[in-house]
Structures are given as structure tokens and as C-alpha cells.
Amino acid sequence: MKRLLAIYLFLAVPVFAFSQNEGYTRSTISSKCWSVNPVIATSTQQNALAAYENFVYVVFYNADRKLCVSRNSNYGKGDQWVTIELAHSYEKRNGVFDNHNTPNIAISPKDNRIHLAFDMHARDLRYMISDENMATVSDEKFTAGGFNEVRNYLQSNRAAIHKVTYPRFVNGDNGELFFMYRERGSGNGDTWFARYNDDGFWPKGSIIIDGAKGSYMGDENRCAYFNDVQYQKSTLFLTWVWRESPNAYSNHDLMFAYSMDNGQSWMNSNGQSVPLPINLESEGVKVADIPMESGLSNHNGCAVDGQGNVHVVVRSGDNYVHYTGIHETGKYTWSSNTIGTFRGDRPKLYCDITTNTLYFMVNTPTHLRMFTASEGHKWKDWKERASIQGNFITSGNSIMCPRRKELMTMVVSKNNLLEIIMWPLD
Numbered sequence: 001m002k003r004l005l006a007i008y009l010f011l012a013v014p015v016f017a018f019s020q021n022e023g024y025t026r027s028t029i030s031s032k033c034w035s036v037n038p039v040i041a042t043s044t045q046q047n048a049l050a051a052y053e054n055f056v057y058v059v060f061y062n063a064d065r066k067l068c069v070s071r072n073s074n075y076g077k078g079d080q081w082v083t084i085e086l087a088h089s090y091e092k093r094n095g096v097f098d099n100h101n102t103p104n105i106a107i108s109p110k111d112n113r114i115h116l117a118f119d120m121h122a123r124d125l126r127y128m129i130s131d132e133n134m135a136t137v138s139d140e141k142f143t144a145g146g147f148n149e150v151r152n153y154l155q156s157n158r159a160a161i162h163k164v165t166y167p168r169f170v171n172g173d174n175g176e177l178f179f180m181y182r183e184r185g186s187g188n189g190d191t192w193f194a195r196y197n198d199d200g201f202w203p204k205g206s207i208i209i210d211g212a213k214g215s216y217m218g219d220e221n222r223c224a225y226f227n228d229v230q231y232q233k234s235t236l237f238l239t240w241v242w243r244e245s246p247n248a249y250s251n252h253d254l255m256f257a258y259s260m261d262n263g264q265s266w267m268n269s270n271g272q273s274v275p276l277p278i279n280l281e282s283e284g285v286k287v288a289d290i291p292m293e294s295g296l297s298n299h300n301g302c303a304v305d306g307q308g309n310v311h312v313v314v315r316s317g318d319n320y321v322h323y324t325g326i327h328e329t330g331k332y333t334w335s336s337n338t339i340g341t342f343r344g345d346r347p348k349l350y351c352d353i354t355t356n357t358l359y360f361m362v363n364t365p366t367h368l369r370m371f372t373a374s375e376g377h378k379w380k381d382w383k384e385r386a387s388i389q390g391n392f393i394t395s396g397n398s399i400m401c402p403r404r405k406e407l408m409t410m411v412v413s414k415n416n417l418l419e420i421i422m423w424p425l426d
Contacts, residue, residue: 024386025422029070029081029410033418034061034090037099040418041397041410043346044299045102046168046228048397048410049420050114051076052107052135056408056420059105059116063416065090067103067118067128071142075401076408076420084144086128090119106169107135108177110198114147115177117167122185124152125161129200154179154194154202165189170229170236176262178236179205182223187245188212189223190277193263207277208263209240214280216252217292219244222280225251225298227312228349232304235260239302239312242280244292251296254288254312254323256332271330287334288323290316301349305356311379313339313347313360320347320362324379339371339382345395350407352400352425359385359407359423363395368411370423386423391415 034040040060041048050057056076062068062085070083090101103118114130127150134146152160163184170178177196182189190212194205211223226240236259244250257266257274266274268284278285290296295317303311310325310332320339325332344364351358356375360382361368367387373379391414398409407423 023424024388025077027072027076027081027420027422028079028417029058029420030060030062030068030083030418031416032063033412033416034063034065035393035412035414035416037097038394038412039090039097039099039102040394040412042099042102042394043301043348043397044100044166045104045397046170047104047106048102049399049408050105050107051399051401051408052109055135057105057107057114057135058410058418058420059103059118060412060418061090061103067116069105069114069116072420073139076422082139082142084142086116086144086147088119088126088128088150093121093123100165102166104167104169106171106177108196108198109171109175111200112136113200115169115179115196116147117169117179117181120164120167122163122165125154125164125167125181127151127154127167132200155204156201159204163189166226168229170231172231172262173234176231178229178231178263180226180229183207184211185223185246187219187223187243187247187250188221191224191226195262208238208266210277210279212279213277216242216244216280219250222250224255227300227302230302230304230310232353233308235308236263237302237304237310238266239310241290241296241298241300241314243298248298249293251290251298252292252294253286253290254314255285256287256310256325256334257282257285258310267330269325269332269334287325287332288336290314295319297346299346301347301360303349303351303358304353305351305358305375306353307356307375309356311349311351311358313349315344315346318343320344320360322358322360322373322379322382337380337382339373344369348395348398350398350400352407355426357426359398359425361396361398361409363392368392368396368409368421372426374426388421396421
């Protein structure tokens with residue numbers, strides 16, 4: 001493979017001082033969480049938490065490596081978490097515990113089922129679904145007996161799905177539930193997409209991103225590493241970087257596509273239709289040139305604000321850069337600005353769609369740090385809102401509280417402590 005020697009240059013880099021904490025609260029879920037490696041509440045995982053009605057759900061492995069689901073019926077507040085242990089143990093792969101094997105959770109509103117996808121790195125699907133209405137039963141009825149056996153299939157014909165990595169769920173505005181995953185391996189894989197049938201099964205999925213078409217610097221195969229997938233106002237938003245090989249130095253470019261018909265068809269930033277499956281040669285999909293060997297990380301943060309503008313924060317070396325796609329009449333105009341330069345994990349990004357304030361979360365060697373930016377300053381006024389000193393092993397995985405007053409972050413500490421941190425919104 002040819003390797004680029006070019007270095008991706010950034011503009012002026014602001015420097016931030018730590019601010020005082022602003023009234024966050026903490027809730028303990030478990031003091032016996034698996035914390036040997038960052039597989040829970042990590043940047044490669046989109047669905048560590050799920051909020052539904054007055055419930056907040058989390059999924060994790062406990063210290064005995066058992067798959068567990070906890071829930072709190074008071075919007076995640078307090079320490080009244082009910083935990084059930086399921087019939088699966090987090091396994092070794094090639095003799096080691098693999099931190100790709102994140103557990104993910106989602107609720108399908110039309111039948112109130114709980115969906116879990118977990119413990120996979122280029123291996124057969126591991127998927128578990130609950131009985132109907134399990135998501136809203138009383139605490140007394142919330143038991144492991146309400147979950148079906150582990151499946152390696154989604155369809156009613158029980159066709160096995162192989163070589164799965166990075167499963168994630170996405171909820172739609174009208175009760176839809178979607179599932180995405182990568183087939184095959186790093187630097188050589190396709191992205192699959194399916195929509196739930198609302199009856200305990202899924203239809204056959206389809207490939208929406210093809211990793212094998214096109215050539216980049218002599219490479220004929222690659223895969224898409226997608227950021228947090230978003231759904232808002234009946235539109236699916238997908239952003240990703242390409243990787244040409246298993247080595248992270250081969251990450252390059254920022255890509256974007258959106259769908260207004262639940263993933264059946266996709267469009268680029270110019271509002272033009274993009275034939276499926278999307279690939280390296282798809283016209284108008286690339287929104288930023290970032291060459292290989294730029295220190296570009298994969299699995300970065302993405303959020304969509306209340307106006308339909310798309311925001312992505314990527315880590316490139318020690319630089320954190322905010323890319324903004326401003327939406328107007330079906331088209332997106334992209335620009336970027338640098339948030340800061342410091343050592344840290346891959347970023348997470350969230351938006352309060354009532355104020356369009358952005359919340360950027362990152363774990364550094366000493367602190368879990370939160371930065372904010374406002375719509376009024378066109379999201380260029382990044383400032384540090386709060387920081388928490390601790391032995392966190394992951395960057396945190398968050399959701400907006402259903403009442404839109406708090407951001408809930410799930411974190412794991414090195415002492416096996418699993419917590420929810422509640423951040424008050426502006």
C-alpha cells in the first residue's frame with residue numbers, strides 16, 4: 001500500500017482551562033461491573049442506554065462477565081436500579097477479551113420489546129429479544145425469563161448471519177427501529193441495514209455501503225467506520241470515515257449521506273440521489289478531505305440539531321475538529337473549526353434540539369470533560385462546561401433525558417463502578 005506523507009493541517013487552536021463543575025448528579029447502577037478493558041460505555045458503542053417512557057435502561061457485563069440489563073423507572077434518577085442477569089457470558093476471542101464486543105440495547109415502541117446485540121467481532125450474530133411488552137412491566141415481572149434465547153438470526157426463517165461487528169440500533173420518529181452492522185473485517189467489509197417488523201423478527205437486510213468498489217492509493221478493499229447514526233424529523237443521517245486496512249493510519253476522509261424514506265434510498269449533500277450500495281466512487285458523498293496518516297480516529301461523534309444541521313466531531317491526532325453541515329432546502333454546506341488540542345479518547349457529541357446547544361464529551365487521561373457551543377455563535381464559541389476527575393476507562397455513552405432537561409452519561413471506572421452522570425442542560 002502506498003502511504004501518504006502529507007500531514008493534515010489545522011487552523012488556530014484555542015486553549016481551555018478547567019471550569020468548575022455545574023451541579024451534576026451521579027447514580028450508581030452497579031459496583032460489580034466488568035472493567036478490565038473498555039467494552040462498556042465506550043466510543044465504539046452507540047446503544048449503552050435506552051430511554052422509554054419513564055424508564056432508563058442500560059446494558060453491561062458484570063464482574064463475572066455475565067450479560068446484564070438494568071433499569072430505573074424514575075427517569076434514571078436515584079440508585080433504584082433493578083438488574084437482571086441473562087444467560088450469556090462475555091467470551092474471549094483468540095485467547096483475549098475483545099473490546100470490540102460491546103453490548104447494545106434498544107426498545108421497539110410498537111410492541112414494547114427490548115432488543116440486545118452483543119459480544120461480536122467478525123463472528124456469528126448474537127441477538128436477544130424480550131417478550132412483548134417487557135419494556136413496561138412492573139419491577140416484579142422484569143426477570144430474565146422474559147427474554148428469549150440467544151439468536152444468530154433476525155429473520156423468521158432463522159437464516160444465520162455471519163461475521164458481524166459493531167451492531168447498533170436507531171429509533172425513528174414514528175416508532176420504527178433500525179439495525180446496522182458491519183459484515184466481515186476491518187479494512188474489508190460492508191455495512192448492512194434492516195428495519196424491524198414489529199413482530200419479533202426482521203426482514204432480510206440490505207447492503208447500504210459497499211467496501212469493495214473503487215481504488216484508493218492502490219487499495220481495492222476497505223470498510224466504513226460510521227459515527228453515531230442519527231434519526232430526526234423522518235430523516236436518517238449517516239456519517240463515516242473510510243479505512244483501507246486493519247491499521248488505523250489508513251483512516252481517511254469524512255463522508256455523509258441521508259435518507260428520507262427509512263433507508264430505502266440515500267442522497268448526498270447536494271440533494272442528489274446516490275445509487276446503492278454507496279461506495280468509494282459515489283458522487284458527492286465526501287464532505288471533507290482528510291488524508292491517511294492524519295491520526296484520524298474512527299467511531300467519532302455525530303449529532304443533528306433541531307434545524308436539521310449535521311454536526312460531527314472527529315479526533316485527528318491530538319486535535320478535535322468540529323465539522324458542520326448547514327441544511328437548506330435539501331442541501332448541506334460544510335465547514336469546520338477546531339475545538340481544541342489535547343490528549344483524549346474518541347469524541348462523543350450530543351445536541352439539545354430545543355436550544356440547539358452542542359455537548360462534546362471526551363475522556364482524557366485525568367478527567368471526563370464536557371465542552372459546549374451555541375447556535376447563536378454558529379457553534380464556534382466552544383468552552384469547557386464541566387470536568388470530573390476520575391479513573392474512567394471509557395469516553396462515556398450518553399442520551400438526552402426524555403424530558404430534555406438533562407444529558408445522561410454512562411461511565412465505567414477502573415474499580416468496577418458503573419454510574420450514570422446527570423448533566424443539567426443550559
